[in-house]
Amino acid sequence: MNPSGFENQDQELDEKLQSEKENLEAEMVVIPDLVRQRLDAFYAQMESDPELLPDRPSSHLSVKRFFRGTAITAASAALIGVMIIGSAFVSPTMAESLKQVPLVDSVFKLAGDLGLQTADRKGLATSTNLSVTHDGITLKVSQIIFDGTRLVLALEKQDGGQKVLPLFTRITPDGNIPEDSIEKFDLFINGKSALNQNGAFSLLDGGPGKDSNSMIISYMRDPAGGLPDLPEQFDLKVYAKLKGVTKPFTLQTTVYKTKLGRKVLQPQISKTNQYLKYTVNRVEMTPVTTRILTTFTMLVDLKDMPDDYAVERKYISTEGPHKNYTKKEVKPLNYAVIDDKGRELEILGGSGQSISKNQPGQMVMLFTPFVDPPKKITFKPYILLMTPDGRAILDAKGQWVRQYLSEFEITIDVPQNTNHP
Template identity: 85%
Template sequence: MNPSEFEKQAQELDEKLQSEKEHLEAEMVVIPDLVRQRLDAFYTQMESEADLLSNRPSSPRSVKRFLRGTAITAASAAVIGFVIIGSAFVSPTMAESLKQVPLVDSVFKLAGDFGLQTADRKGLVTPTNLSVTHDGITLKVSQIIFDGTRLVVALEKQDGEQKVLPLFTKVTPDGKKPEDIIEKIDLFINGKSILSENGPFNSLGWGPGKDSNSMIISYMRDPAGGLPALPKQFDLKVYAKLKGVAEPFALQTTVYKTKLASKVLQPQISKANQYLKFTVDRVEMTPVTTKILTTFTMLVDLKDMPDDYAIERKYISTEGPHKNYTKKEVKHLDYAVIDDQGRELEILGGSGKSISKNQPEQMAMLFTPFADPPKKITFKPYTLLMTPDGRAILDAKGHWVRQYLPEFEITIDVPQNTNQP
């Protein structure tokens, strides 16, 4: 890269920093002394080294600007990223600027679902610089978002010069999962472990990040399970126990609900026949998550359920008096969510209660957000096909085969005036 290109990059970055400085001053945000000292020391060192080179006869006047541009471009991720992200406040403007600097990679942007990528693009994610090091291994929480429905945390690992197991491994095509370094993951909300919160509507899960040394942790709590909804502000501790490391990792911060518009619908619309009833109770839409509450109700005794909705399951057990037995069960009931353009939302997770006669199966499901505000939403219930011994029946692409139940399909209109702060 020639000097003129470095000068251009330096100028662009200086303009972004100046703009952000004016933005911070406008909001009366005080830059911490440590941040200011590190920036001053960094620039002083760069200017000093540039002066030494520029005094040499063979060095043109542009060398000083060239070195300054080189230093800023090469070290911006390590220095500017550290001191700015490490401070108490990062505005969406600066967050987006930092993402454009080399080496500042966003886990949500590179590996998150559509909702997380949207949040990252719109500057709704909170960048952090929380880190703890034990035995030469560093765990870092780099991003957090809480939209009122789900809490999502980006966790990253740095090994230094060591070679240890990856933080997260994906399941291989043959169905096996290689070993990773995680022994236990937990989140503490206002000092209480979520693993201690029993209930069908509390969901903790994690998935792959941007590489094998990063992962995304997601948590949902639904008040239908008897616990209060997460507050708009709470203390969070990310707890991790790693294999081969005696001391657990604990990273603590305060989480604030992201301010964004939401749309809430309570259609309470049902479709039923003599055997089953399906009801859409509530739909909550944000730019990050779509949360849907539904119920399936069985209207007859299990013995009277037809094969469309029930299956004779074969169980094989090596213990007890009934080593091999058959049991009739309701098939796994689920549903697809389709917008008015025919696009299906991706399922992120969820939970619910089991179904029995006249006892509704309540389900709280999370989906990705709608790509565009829908005018109509269609719910298409289906069962997932299984063999009698409980194995999933897969199609040619490896997807679980669905058997749709058109008799329960529901379409609702979406009013355009239901936005909530």
Template identity: 35%
Template sequence: MSIHLNPEDKEIEHLQKLIRNTPLQVDLIDRTMERYSNMKTRRYKRSNSRSKRVRNAFFGTSAALVMAFTLVVSTGFISPTMAASLKQVPGMNSIFQLAGDLGLQTADEKGLLSKPNLSDTHDGLTLSVPEVMFDGTRISIALERQTTDKRFLNTELPLLLDDLILSINGEDIHSYAPANTSNSIDPYTIPGKNSNSTIIQFSDLRNQGGKPFPDKFNLTVSMPVSGIKQPFKIEIPVEKNTKNNLVFTPSLKRKYSNIDYTLEKVELTPITTSITTRIKLPTNSKISSLPFLEYEIYDDKGKQLKFISNNGWSATDGNVLITDSRFEPFTSLPKSITIKVDKVILRKDDKSKFELDKDGNPKIEYFPDLEITYPINP
């Protein structure tokens, strides 16, 4: 028996084939090396982000299905009628929903965000803010571009911005950073739903001696763009979108060799899982002598959370490193969490390259003595 499909059904079938057959190439070596390119003695930051600013250079890859689907929709493989129909699907227009971040998807689905729909326009280019999320641990701002001017369409949106300058209630955002240190609050960008959108993210440094952001404030984002004299400026009302975040201060300690390691804080929100760790070396040692350590989080069933970003800081020639690491949320509250510490092994003959396993992936060395399992008792 033959089945006759109408034109839209045929387009959907074609779309499914394109999604299945779209390759997703990820160079694990280059991607992981980029994590290390920003490491400095005083400040250690990384994120799954892409930004024009050198200190926020790591590009996070969205899920293959979302990328393929977005590629198909945005590059015109389907008819205008089909595209218009897809836009009616809940979440299809949401930048957060298509960003490949489970926490931001959850924010969109559960209404844990605000939709200010603010914009600024200069020389035929409009930059708008359709969505904002603040869960107490990170702020995410969806940014979108509208223009017909080819000058502003030849590059992805994050690379169009010369800088991101932030202020809270009229004060420079760095007034919330720890006083008399080089530790600064640096925004970074992650991919949005297409080349015309991106998401600006940043966090406070309250766990590293800085001031916490207020639960409610006005955020001004200033964005200079090459070729346009006046910077784009958007004032955004921001309010904490989550309530009853779970905060634990375990102060659990572990020791390995000359490393004293402490899990200082765990914070769980519907959007983000955040941990604060402290590493202390002997007084005559320097943090810069350590390999760059990474953290992994697992629930009580062994499921690993996806990493989002982190920022760590150590005083010049200091022997203490405090790091805030953020991950995607747990889909349900676990009975316990396990935090593992690891490092990527560098080649002995070339420290700029990694040792690879039989599958071509960088080899990782875990530190079992630093592993911590912590019960979650709300």
């Protein structure tokens, strides 16, 4: 953007924020003297040390004027943010203004994968004011997205001025969970627990958010285990237990499938050799998620599988009649998804079935969306290398080493007229 563009955008944003501030003041919102003093100190600091604010425009725009405006923008947003905390109403003008200010970035934008960032950028995610407070701690669901395949929520904690402790912290090696960190969470879909519906595969997952007081919760059904897809509309109850907080937190809402373009392919293309068959059955693409169904089929008895595809796995057991035994197994099979520009999609999760002779083992995998609509997609099956006792073999970067199976590589064309609602 040229300097005049920066200046006009800055002036427009300040005018919007000033208008909203005046509206709030008209409703008897009082700005404490201490806040005014801190704002004045903030402006002075910005002018004396402009390096504190990044992304300066080119030199022929007044640097002092630019930083003064940026400081006012940031501080005004922070101030108005304080005044509207707890309010269920944010005007469209305010919402659009705050979206332009870095201090009010969303969890999906800062911590999400490519699909969540896309949902945030395109306004596909639903912003909510769901919150509940126990023992001075407030837990809120700030964003929700459901594209028909996966349900994702942004969970945030506010401590009301108490000691700040993390919402999401990985359990330490000794098994301890820090105080106020999340101890347990579950999603109830139309009254049924997501944890209890997944059987052998737990497809309810929690990951880090934009900071220590936020996290991202994601859930998908396990179609490989026979469960139907989530309906287009359902009642959702979020359950969370924080260690050190007396009561569990529960938040309820109704979730609707986001209306967005969906491209569905059913290639049913296979590659086969004497021992294995690999088939790409179905590809579903949305701006948020890529969902792929494939199958691996073993064509011979397990005892006849060569070392390229099977291994004698050593098991160490201290209980039962069979201690320290060896069992032949098919090596862990997976595949990479590559677009026509050589970019690999990131795996988000999935599940699969074990394979036996002439019984296709279905795999359902979730990936990030394609950066651009691809004209071709390549599937590159591989084996994840493991030691005889079942430990992953890692490379110098800590990544699980892959052994690609070039004989099963499949490339499909992507027609341009396969959009579905």
